[in-house]
Amino acid sequence: MGKLKTYQEQLQEIVDKGINAAEEQQKKLASKPFEYAEKLETGAREYSVESLRNRYNGYSDGLFGQLRNLNSRFGNFAADLVAKLEKEAVEGADTVSEAADDVSEAAQDANKSVEAKKPAARKTTAKKKTAEKNATASA
Template sequence: MGKLKSYQKQFQTLLDKGIDNAEIRHKRMVTRPFDFAEKLEKEAKSYSFKSVRQAHNQYAKSLYSSLRTLNERANGYAADLIARIDKEAAAAGAKSGNSKQPAKKTSTRRSTTAKKTASSQSSRGTASTSTASA
């Protein structure tokens, strides 16, 4: 029983030290933001809302302009990379002799002709007989 009491006291001491350490760290951590907020509050009284808004708008414009430039650069890089991959794939396809054969155009011509015939006859009012035969 004495060992369990000893372990319980050690555990309690460990928890107390952990809580004290967490409290000290928390106080240190929040000191900076509160100091900054107090300083900002003092300095903000000397600025008008209009000047703060202008500064905000200027910074925001600069930020979004920079982001758009970054996006354009990334887009250009991606396009170059895709073009290079396509070129390498085409070269690899040419080396292996696997050339793509063109699709049959007869079925495409029939469906296009049928559509043209159907649309021209539907404008005349006789589409039902020609579409059934096509």
């Protein structure tokens, strides 16, 4: 079950790296029109484009922050799920172990019962001697 936790963490890191890469690319692409607008704009309008850029970047930062928050919540959910699966696996293993112990005890009891009911080896020897005497007498 430790592998599940590792996979969950790796998946979360991959998603986080993807979000960071997407954010960088988006900011690079989005900055181009603003750079051109700033070059073309007159001194009086410069303040408004800068304000627009700051507002846009604020919204963009908010969006990617929400994506990171969602990824973190997903990670917490996955961690809880992994913990539950690990707990169920341990409980299942304990149940199987107890059942195996019960079967082992029953087998030992049955073995003792069979050994107690076995006829003595002496009787078998007596039967062989009787059979040998009969074979000798008939010859």
